[in-house]
Amino acid sequence: MYLTPEEKEILAGSHGEAAKLAMETLVKIGDINGAERFVPIKNVHLVLHAYKSAFDAGVETAEKIAEMGGKFAVPVTIDPYGMDAEDWKGAKTPEHYAKQQMRLEAAVMKMGVIPNWTCTPYYGFTSPRKGEHLAWSESSAVAYANTACGARTNRQTAIVDIFCGIVGRTPLMGLHLDENRKGEVLIKLHIGRPLANWEYPALGYLLGQRLGARIGVVAGMKGSPTSEDLKNFCGAAAAAGSVALIHIVGVTPEADSTEEAFNGNMPAEVIVVTEEHIKETREAMCNNTTERVDFVALGCPHYTINEIVNVHKLLKGRKVHPNTAFWIYANSYALRLAEKMGIRQELEKSGVVFRAETCMIISPVKDWGFQTMMTDSGKCSYYGPAECGTEMIFASVEECVESAVSGKLKIFNKEKQS
Numbered sequence: 303m304y305l306t307p308e309e310k311e312i313l314a315g316s317h318g319e320a321a322k323l324a325m326e327t328l329v330k331i332g333d334i335n336g337a338e339r340f341v342p343i344k345n346v347h348l349v350l351h352a353y354k355s356a357f358d359a360g361v362e363t364a365e366k367i368a369e370m371g372g373k374f375a376v377p378v379t380i381d382p383y384g385m386d387a388e389d390w391k392g393a394k395t396p397e398h399y400a401k402q403q404m405r406l407e408a409a410v411m412k413m414g415v416i417p418n419w420t421c422t423p424y425y426g427f428t429s430p431r432k433g434e435h436l437a438w439s440e441s442s443a444v445a446y447a448n449t450a451c452g453a454r455t456n457r458q459t460a461i462v463d464i465f466c467g468i469v470g471r472t473p474l475m476g477l478h479l480d481e482n483r484k485g486e487v488l489i490k491l492h493i494g495r496p497l498a499n500w501e502y503p504a505l506g507y508l509l510g511q512r513l514g515a516r517i518g519v520v521a522g523m524k525g526s527p528t529s530e531d532l533k534n535f536c537g538a539a540a541a542a543g544s545v546a547l548i549h550i551v552g553v554t555p556e557a558d559s560t561e562e563a564f565n566g567n568m569p570a571e572v573i574v575v576t577e578e579h580i581k582e583t584r585e586a587m588c589n590n591t592t593e594r595v596d597f598v599a600l601g602c603p604h605y606t607i608n609e610i611v612n613v614h615k616l617l618k619g620r621k622v623h624p625n626t627a628f629w630i631y632a633n634s635y636a637l638r639l640a641e642k643m644g645i646r647q648e649l650e651k652s653g654v655v656f657r658a659e660t661c662m663i664i665s666p667v668k669d670w671g672f673q674t675m676m677t678d679s680g681k682c683s684y685y686g687p688a689e690c691g692t693e694m695i696f697a698s699v700e701e702c703v704e705s706a707v708s709g710k711l712k713i714f715n716k717e718k719q720s
């Protein structure tokens with residue numbers, strides 16, 4: 303790789319031991335992947351965030367880099383906390399787990415992380431813009447930054463993201479380059495109306511499975527998806543496949559037209575998606591053997607204030623069924639707004655529990671012994687069964703709320719209604 307004089311100095315150790323190690327590692331990654339040089343980055347988003355996924359090795363590595371003098375050179379945000387940030391004891395977090403989580407927190411804080419603890423850093427913390435280079439790790443956020451914002455980031459991994467933050471650069475490769483952002487597969491959406499809220503994550507899930515790591519171009523999407531629709535679509539696509547970018551014609555800043563999205567490429571495959579395909583995907587996202595619902599989990603990726611307000615409207619002051627846990631996961635930003643609006647207090651009075659700055663997948667939920675989990679999240683439906691040890695029901699938020707109130711499956715389809 304070509305290195306600037308400053309980069310050579312960093313490599314020689316003049317910026318400290320941690321920066322030297324970071325540069326050595328990134329040069330190796332760049333060389334292996336044929337990068338010609340580094341590109342400066344605006345910010346970084348870390349995934350060394352939860353003891354559940356970092357384990358002891360991750361905690362010790364973060365501590366070691368911090369001890370070596372690792373300091374972030376650009377703004378660095380971080381994925382959800384590994385346990386409820388407001389009430390980890392009430393969330394039944396084991397003591398040892400909590401201790402290790404706090405060690406991890408101390409290490410990344412020492413390096414200068416912005417402790418936003420959320421997988422949606424694009425809401426209010428670092429808002430990506432078209433053409434900006436980033437080094438993000440959280441798969442749903444990577445897909446969102448590339449797809450909804452037109453920013454440029456590969457799917458970084460834990461530790462490599464820390465190193466990018468320390469040197470403020472990433473090797474110029476993958477999705478940082480125009481030639482690697484061209485569409486490869488055409489997706490013809492044959493649904494002549496705007497999608498319903500639950501159809502975005504279902505479509506994302508379906509496309510994730512069909513595309514793998516290839517770049518899709520979705521043509522024919524009606525209406526104008528909200529930012530939450532795109533968040534939920536990207537979260538599902540990035541979980542069910544290795545998707546980091548899907549051009550949505552008319553939505554993605556680099557895809558005003560199908561031609562622009564393919565940028566000279568010919569589609570290697572054409573996938574037609576109809577309403578029936580979305581319904582079939584939804585069925586495949588459920589594996590429940592009972593209609594009893596004892597856990598409703600919303601907020602993967604983290605719920606926004608708009609989504610919390612919507613649940614408040616749907617619940618209309620009714621009580622959650624005593625045999626059902628109804629948890630909403632959100633970052634401190636959305637929670638504070640919900641508090642200021644008074645809706646957090648009202649939802650809690652109804653029996654909703656807010657799990658602060660954490661998530662159902664990377665916090666220890668298995669010990670609760672839930673049997674059937676219901677969610678409106680495509681990403682959660684993908685990981686939930688293994689990570690939470692439950693059966694899974696994927697549904698719309700309206701159906702999730704009604705099921706939380708009745709304690710059993712309520713779906714708005716006559717043939718399946720319980």
Ligand code: F3S
Pocket residue numbers: 381382421442537601602603604631660661662663664681682
């Ligand atoms: Fe966020 Fe956790 Fe889902 S990190 S995207 S809430 S799995």
